[in-house]
Amino acid sequence: MLKIENLHVSVEGKQILNGLDLEVRPGEVHAIMGPNGSGKSTLAYALAGRPGYAITAGKVTFEERDLLALAPEERAHEGLFLGFQYPVEIPGVNNVYLLKAALNAARKHRGLPEVDAFEFLTLVREKMKVMHMEESFLSRGVNEGFSGGEKKRNEILQMLMLEPRLAILDETDSGLDIDALKVVANGVNTLRSPERSIVLVTHYQRLLDYIVPDFVHVLVRGKIARSGDKTLAQELERRGYDWIIEEAA
Amino acid sequence: MASSLATRIAEEHAAASAAGLPEEVVSRERRRNAIETLESEGLPTSRDENWKYANLRPLEKVRFAPPSTTASIRAAGAVAGAATAPKLTAADLPETVAGYARYTFVDGLFAPALSSPAKRIGVSVTPLRAAAGPVTRTEGSNPAPATNVPLRPVAVGEVVAAKDARFALLNDAFAIDGVSINVSAGTDCATCIELVFVASVESQNGSSYPRVELYVEKDARLGLIERHVSAPGSGPQFVNAAVQVDLARGATVNHYRVEQSGAKAVWFDTLSAVLGQDATYKLHGVSVGGQSSRSTVHVQLAGERASAAISVASLGDRQQIQDAFVLIEHAAPNTKSEQTFRGISAGRARVAFNGKVVVRKNAQGTDSQQSLRGLLAGPEAEIDVRPQLEIYTDDVRCAHGATAGKLDDNMLFYLLSRGLDRATAQRLLKWAFLEDVVAQIEVPELRRQIERALAGQLPDADALKELL
Numbered sequence: 001m002l003k004i005e006n007l008h009v010s011v012e013g014k015q016i017l018n019g020l021d022l023e024v025r026p027g028e029v030h031a032i033m034g035p036n037g038s039g040k041s042t043l044a045y046a047l048a049g050r051p052g053y054a055i056t057a058g059k060v061t062f063e064e065r066d067l068l069a070l071a072p073e074e075r076a077h078e079g080l081f082l083g084f085q086y087p088v089e090i091p092g093v094n095n096v097y098l099l100k101a102a103l104n105a106a107r108k109h110r111g112l113p114e115v116d117a118f119e120f121l122t123l124v125r126e127k128m129k130v131m132h133m134e135e136s137f138l139s140r141g142v143n144e145g146f147s148g149g150e151k152k153r154n155e156i157l158q159m160l161m162l163e164p165r166l167a168i169l170d171e172t173d174s175g176l177d178i179d180a181l182k183v184v185a186n187g188v189n190t191l192r193s194p195e196r197s198i199v200l201v202t203h204y205q206r207l208l209d210y211i212v213p214d215f216v217h218v219l220v221r222g223k224i225a226r227s228g229d230k231t232l233a234q235e236l237e238r239r240g241y242d243w244i245i246e247e248a249a
Numbered sequence: 250m251a252s253s254l255a256t257r258i259a260e261e262h263a264a265a266s267a268a269g270l271p272e273e274v275v276s277r278e279r280r281r282n283a284i285e286t287l288e289s290e291g292l293p294t295s296r297d298e299n300w301k302y303a304n305l306r307p308l309e310k311v312r313f314a315p316p317s318t319t320a321s322i323r324a325a326g327a328v329a330g331a332a333t334a335p336k337l338t339a340a341d342l343p344e345t346v347a348g349y350a351r352y353t354f355v356d357g358l359f360a361p362a363l364s365s366p367a368k369r370i371g372v373s374v375t376p377l378r379a380a381a382g383p384v385t386r387t388e389g390s391n392p393a394p395a396t397n398v399p400l401r402p403v404a405v406g407e408v409v410a411a412k413d414a415r416f417a418l419l420n421d422a423f424a425i426d427g428v429s430i431n432v433s434a435g436t437d438c439a440t441c442i443e444l445v446f447v448a449s450v451e452s453q454n455g456s457s458y459p460r461v462e463l464y465v466e467k468d469a470r471l472g473l474i475e476r477h478v479s480a481p482g483s484g485p486q487f488v489n490a491a492v493q494v495d496l497a498r499g500a501t502v503n504h505y506r507v508e509q510s511g512a513k514a515v516w517f518d519t520l521s522a523v524l525g526q527d528a529t530y531k532l533h534g535v536s537v538g539g540q541s542s543r544s545t546v547h548v549q550l551a552g553e554r555a556s557a558a559i560s561v562a563s564l565g566d567r568q569q570i571q572d573a574f575v576l577i578e579h580a581a582p583n584t585k586s587e588q589t590f591r592g593i594s595a596g597r598a599r600v601a602f603n604g605k606v607v608v609r610k611n612a613q614g615t616d617s618q619q620s621l622r623g624l625l626a627g628p629e630a631e632i633d634v635r636p637q638l639e640i641y642t643d644d645v646r647c648a649h650g651a652t653a654g655k656l657d658d659n660m661l662f663y664l665l666s667r668g669l670d671r672a673t674a675q676r677l678l679k680w681a682f683l684e685d686v687v688a689q690i691e692v693p694e695l696r697r698q699i700e701r702a703l704a705g706q707l708p709d710a711d712a713l714k715e716l717l
Binding site for chain 2: 048049050051071072073075076077081082084087088090091092093097098101102105106109141142158162
């Protein structure tokens with residue numbers, strides 16, 4: 001599904017990722033953990049194609065295609081979804097407009113006709129129920145005036161609508177209370193399937209109690225310093241990151 | 250400075266005057282005063298502080314006198330028989346808005362055949378030109394005023410700083426018709442009147458002078474739509490509107506103004522409003538048309554607790570010029586004003602907004618807010634957003650924000666990451682940018698029409714329309 005080889009990324013002239021390797025196969029859930037500044041969000045943005053994230057070396061293959069050669073919208077069409085750590089507020093663009101436009105863009109790419117208005121609303125309502133969101137969400141501006149938790153739920157709602165093949169969720173747990181965390185985790189879990197992969201970028205182990213990963217990787221200074229299964233996350237929770245940082249040095 | 254332009258205007262006026270300009274529309278004395286001031290002061294030039302963005306060059310080629318009245322009457326469909334001017338039909342006009350009685354003016358002249366007047370209790374709508382006579386009279390105890398009775402000692406142009414009101418003087422000099430609207434005390438007509446001004450004459454043959462005098466008496470409420478359009482397929486035009494708004498104590502007016510002139514029209518406008526105690530004036534301006542458009546607005550908050558909200562959306566594309574100057578004058582205690590401007594400049598257009606707030610010495614307790622934002626949507630486009638403040642008292646609250654910039658990269662990336670193609674994402678963001686102004690249009694039907702007009706002006710708008 002996703003193969004990252006020797007990825008080097010710099011932001012504003014500063015080297016952040018220093019030869020990162022990672023392979024994600026269909027159906028797998030990978031957690032990327034690591035101390036602040038280790039390059040977790042940079043990895044997420046670089047994969048989604050954010051401008052300003054310069055790839056200085058390396059290769060990323062997504063579903064047999066050269067991911068780095070694609071524009072951000074093409075990556076989305078191919079089935080990549082980035083759940084933002086800080087979802088952007090866009091006053092004046094209704095949530096429902098965005099959902100519909102995004103869904104139709106994906107359908108167009110697959111050669112399908114635009115979604116029927118009734119079908120669309122039925123689908124949105126069903127997904128909103130999963131995310132414990134009220135109907136009034138639809139007519140509000142995208143993330144406009146949303147609380148931190150509402151923004152994160154909205155990200156997952158978009159993901160549920162778009163049904164990506166690879167979801168990269170950047171600190172989706174930050175700023176959530178325990179109830180919201182459960183709702184978000186449940187939303188993500190409904191999407192788990194043998195064809196779909198998820199990369200969770202997180203600082204804390206807490207989220208991984210609810211979305212249980214197949215693999216856990218620790219990022220230190222732009223490289224994966226250690227990989228393991230879910231027990232690695234538990235060990236990190238107990239011991240912190242320092243011992244890995246020392247090992248990496 | 251008596252420029253050659255001013256001299257030519259005076260000459261044209263002398264000729265038009267000899268041929269007969271209706272005195273009941275503007276008195277002979279007032280016309281003479283206007284011409285004398287124009288002769289001595291000239292029209293504004295780009296060297297004048299508040300006029301540096303206005304497009305004044307096309308004036309050199311304009312014939313300022315109104316077209317021969319008969320041609321316009323024919324165009325207005327008021328006279329049957331052979332016509333030298335093309336006859337307009339209702340299909341050439343903007344869609345109507347349910348509940349609003351339509352009054353259409355062609356080249357400034359009332360066109361009964363294109364109007365659908367309706368009786369509104371307490372509201373009289375009277376063309377200024379005597380021949381036409383009153384269209385609807387007030388029912389009951391409150392007779393319509395005789396045409397052109399000075400409503401209050403305030404007239405178009407008088408309250409605007411003289412320097413900036415010279416285009417109103419030009420209207421004074423040449424206007425051949427207009428409309429007087431009087432809303433009697435206590436009348437509630439929230440869904441009421443629509444004025445449609447159609448320019449049909451081309452500027453080498455003459456100019457259009459739309460003219461509105463609005464008086465809303467004590468505690469009355471009025472909803473007014475005012476549109477400016479051009480006859481289909483029209484060439485270069487010069488339109489110079491003058492609007493006077495007078496709100497008595499406790500009066501409320503929702504005034505929607507849509508400028509959608511033809512692509513070759515040069516449009517000028519002077520609006521002055523005076524608000525009495527506790528009066529509320531909401532002005533919603535949308536300007537998308539014309540080769541160039543300049544609006545000069547002066548709102549005077551003359552009575553205690555008067556409140557004005559002025560919101561303007563301007564869109565410029567190709568080589569259009571959209572320029573607006575809005576002056577709000579707080580002249581009484583505890584008055585309130587809000588200015589909202591959203592402008593988008595694309596292509597090689599220039600969009601300018603100059604929002605000035607003056608707080609007079611006696612206007613303690615003033616609350617004034619300005620939110621002015623310009624969006625640059627092309628490498629060759631230009632946008633100028635200028636807030637100005639003049640405060641002569643201490644006890645004021647003024648919140649002012651002005652920005653001009655490009656589309657937000659974070660927003661754009663967010664939409665792209667959801668699979669929207671770049672063109673759609675950019676259109677959606679431009680649309681969202683105008684939303685602060687569009688959302689305030691409280692008439693759903695008009696709002697949809699305006700949304701369509703704005704969408705039509707955004708390049709390649711088809712995809713966006715699907716989202717509406």
